[in-house]
Amino acid sequence: MTSSTSTEIRDAALAALRELVGRADAIFHDGQYEAIEALVAGRRRALVVQRTGWGKSAVYFVATLLLRRQGAGPTVLVSPLLALMRDQIAAAERAGVRAVAINSTNAHEWADVIGRLDRDEVDVLLVSPERLNNPAFRENQLPALIRRIGMLVVDEAHCISDWGHDFRPDYRRLRELIAEMPAGVPVLATTATANSRVVADVAEQLGGADSGVLTIRGPLARASLRLGVLQLPGSAQRLAWLLSHLNDLPGSGIIYALTVSAAVDTARLLREQGHEVRAYTGQTDADEREESEGMLKRNEVKALVATSALGMGFDKPDLGFVVHLGAPSSPVAYYQQVGRAGRASDSADVLLLPGVEDRDIWHYFATASMPDRERAERVIAALGDQPLSTPALEAIVDIRRTPLELLLKVLDVDGAVRRVQGGWVATGQPWVYDAERYERIAAERRAEQQHMLDYQQTDGCRMEFLQRSLDDATAAPCGRCDNCAGPWFPTEIGSDAGAAASGALDRVGVPIEPRKQWPTGGDRVGVPVKGRIPAGEQAGEGRALARLTDLGWGVTLRQIFAAGAADVEVTPQILDACVRVLAGWGWERRPVAVVAMPSRSKPRLVDSLARGIADIGRLPYIGVLDVANGGPSGEPGGNSVFRLAGLWERFSADGLAVPDGPVLLVDDQADSRWTLTVAARELRRAGASEVLPFVLALRG
Structure with missing residues (x-):
């Protein structure tokens, strides 16, 4: 490449950058132009590891504009989250880049998108990694797209690596896509969260160790972030701190929780106390999530109370704070989430409020993701x-x-x-089965968890700790965190806030929706029912004391149902809480009797709970359902068909004096709800006009 050609490319790239950011004096950050030049002039493969807010999107949008002017086809941008796609399309429009997406929420637009691609009216096509393996897309659209592709961009590229904190199996298919592309098509992978192991793995996926992948890696320190850790005794104190000081935090921000129920419960408590917040989880409706993102960006809410569903790529440059109720499982994951804050401001506050339950939650998610x-x-x-x-x-x-x-x-x-x-x-x-590889990954996960505990306990600079976790050679004390400059956050808790938090955590009662449909495929495993459960055999809506994942009573229930915990009689405190659930149930007809399930693991607990409820409610306790045909087989947690097969005709009400009226059915836990469904069917067939399930713990 001649010097004049290099100058032309740089001038064109700088003009595109200034159009992108809307500033005539904009200049490239260190590494930005080097990446663009490698892609446009060298048609190389590059990996960019730079902190959030550095401008990784500017690299691929500017490179796209220059490649398109040279006659290249559209850029394919693989992006993992809908929220990220929305932000990327908006940024592209500002740069004059014609960007469209194909994802699960816009199927009605796919025909138009394909038409625009055919007419060469698209500069950037955003797709999810899952879409690449959709049979219709893979077989009908992808081959033609590969033949015309001008550049491949892999955003949040740490998802490629199963050593990373957010591995997505679908990302591994990108290696196959890269292998099928014509020679000379540039490839760009970007991420803000990758240590040396992940960098090496991603580079290998981009084309192997000998493919000459250019790695551009910058310092990861975020001078705007003021980090801190506040250790509090329990959930009540953490929520009370939030109630006392949420309004003191600058601007609007994100409050992260580790589970869906924790996010929903926290958002509800904050709203009840007058704070403008909304919950944001993977179970939130897609339209509601998009609405919530917009409200946060426009500062119409103080915070979104979110799970990791609001993570990668969410773009609000002036986000004022990030608070964590419970710690993510690794410093790398934590850095990725706190990186949402302070991207275009001089200061943003980041506070971690760790919980004693964090390790149990880490263990659950770590084991659930391993084959x-x-x-x-x-x-x-x-x-x-x-x-x-x-x-x-x-x-x-x-x-x-x-x-x-x-x-x-x-x-x-x-x-x-x-x-x-x-x-x-x-x-x-x-x-x-690569047992050795999976054990190495599991060991790495355990090491990351310990590293997160070390972050909480360190007396050194917290930003430096995070940088070292990401193998950043420029790691140095920040001078701003609570260890460098002293605690910047208040620690006192208002008495009213403490009472409100304790009251919220003491809230009891979770509805249990009844099963109304038999699962498909029961005939294959000896269950001779299908379709809708007859109304005369259905359970009514039930109640649980709490979810096992709840911030309040969930803590007590997790201890009761922990592996190896003894089977003991129900405590007066739990029985009192159960009575409060029953008192607030609001049933149309009061139960006329109580019956217990034949629990395999907690028979003493269930029997004492059923008898206690019957005594307090002055209801007859008619006993325990009989076990038939050897009793239930299988374990909780199987899929619906097999769970039902293991319960079918395994209970009998023949030995019970079932009254003609509503019956309260008592058990210890509900998971799939098939045990309650089958038991209710037996009681209904024995004469009960209605069966109202009641359990201590609802799983999930």
């Missing part, structure tokens, strides 16, 4: 060359839908199964 050899072999054996849908496969292999879908993705990436029109097939390729 299991026996389950994997079961899935492969069940598949042939005729497609099976996921629901049909679920009915064969006894794995719940969500973990089954994750396992299928892993096996797909490993080449053992393939998604086609109509479902899944086996490829016939040999598959070997």
